[in-house]
Amino acid sequence: MRLCLGPSSGPVVLIAPALFEEANRLRAFTVAVMRGLAERGIASILPDLPGTNESLIATEDATLVDWRAAFAAAVPSRPAHVVAIRGGALVDTDAEVVGRYHLSPPTGADIVRDLVRTRLAGMREGGGAFDPADIDRPGPPITLSGNVIARDLLVALKKAAPSVADRTIRLESDTRDADRKVVGRPLWRLSEPDTDVMLAETIAEDIALWIAQCAA
């Protein structure tokens, strides 16, 4: 299953979506960026990774290798640019594309730490006991942030680094390196889901400029 917007010829952007709960929180924003790209004559594709959204695979069977292969297989026949949103930057490693653009890429360890932290926080409010060290021990899938996740996937994520990007964008509040920093709230982390129309426009414009410059 995938969402496609924009013209049927010319440059196309393949979106590597954020992972787990961040994908839900960023859905509206991601679609807003895709609309902004379509308005600028750039098509985009938002695929579902195996085990997410409407994919037919159960979440607990998803592995990082599967995700990377599925994403690489989603590259269309016309030249494509990857725009990876957050953890999508860990999944675009095998895709044959013209260029990679990353929005606020975390390491896999960052993603797992956040999942564990949320689960431990849930324990304080009466959730089931959880030992983070269990991830590294063989056993059944673990439920984190409402997702049932195989231990192999968590172990693989802990070691995963984002692919090398041609352009990296981060929020101004982020201390890590970036080609450009933009003003905005960390939409993937908000208590109440929200979108940011202005940020979506800024990002769509930045992507369009980058694609035009790549093609020049």
Next chain:
Amino acid sequence: MRSVLADILGLSEARVAAFTPETPLFGALPELDSMAVASVLTELEDRLGILIEDDEVDGEMLETFGALVTFATSKALV
């Protein structure tokens, strides 16, 4: 710290500007439930370039605005 709380919890600027060191947080602020605590800590890590270990997180550092600021400052200066 005020902007982290404002951004993550969706609080108004006026509201966070009124926070004092004694302002109670966890348990008193309905917006700050356990899930939101996790988000606030991760956001602090990104903004201050620090790493917060799971065993460093206890009830005391989340009790008041001042306690959270003290904790974040001590991590940022190491």
